[in-house]
Amino acid sequence: MAITISAPTASSRAFDGLPAAIAQARAWVRELLPAGCGRVDDVVLVVSELTTNAVMHSASGAPGGRFALQVEVDAAAHSVGVTCIDLGPVLVRAARPEGEGGHGLALVRELADSYEVRSEPTSRTVCCWLDWAEHGEPANGGGRR
Structure with a gap:
């Protein structure tokens, strides 16, 4: 039996x-994820x-x-890494209706296994990095922590 890595x-x-x-x-990343990825929605x-x-x-939005x-x-390793590189901070707070927005990075920290x-x-x-388990297996910790 041949082993494929x-x-x-x-x-x-x-x-x-x-x-x-x-x-x-979002659409581009969804296309890249393998069929067995158990965390497609989280990654997206x-x-x-x-x-x-x-x-x-x-400044990327300028x-x-x-x-x-x-x-x-x-x-x-049942993991996917996502890296986003932008043009650096703009120190102007976005105007939002009260109670809306402002939770993006907290959500990323919550979903990611490392950040x-x-x-x-x-x-x-x-x-x-986000790890996923194969059906019926616990996550193997194969991601970068």
């Missing part, structure tokens, strides 16, 4: 810093929150701005 696959894509890019990013929600923050709260996503799927933010003067990188 699949290497992690990584895909990257840049997006315009426009609200429409958030839906494009994390991507939605990270890309919304890039567009709404960073005219001509862009952000990038990298997704690494490690099917053997890291690195800020530089001209960029911000948010990395997170």
Whole structure:
């Protein structure tokens, strides 16, 4: 019996810093996830929150701005990594109706098995890993912690 070990696959894509890019990013990531990924909805929600923050709260949302996503799927370890790189913080609070919004990164921290933010003067990188279990198995902790 031959044993097949699949290497992690990584895909990257840049997006315009426009609200429409958030839906494009969600659709792109959904296409990358393997059929056996038990956390598709969680991964898509994390991507939605990270890309919304890039567009709404960073220089990526300024005219001509862009952000990038990298997704690494490690099917053997049952984990997926998501990295969002934007053009850095804009220190202007978004105007929101009372009680609406402001929970994106808290939600990402709650869903991700590991989470890291690195800020530089001209960029911000948010990395997170989500693990999933195969049907009937506990999560194996194969993600990057």
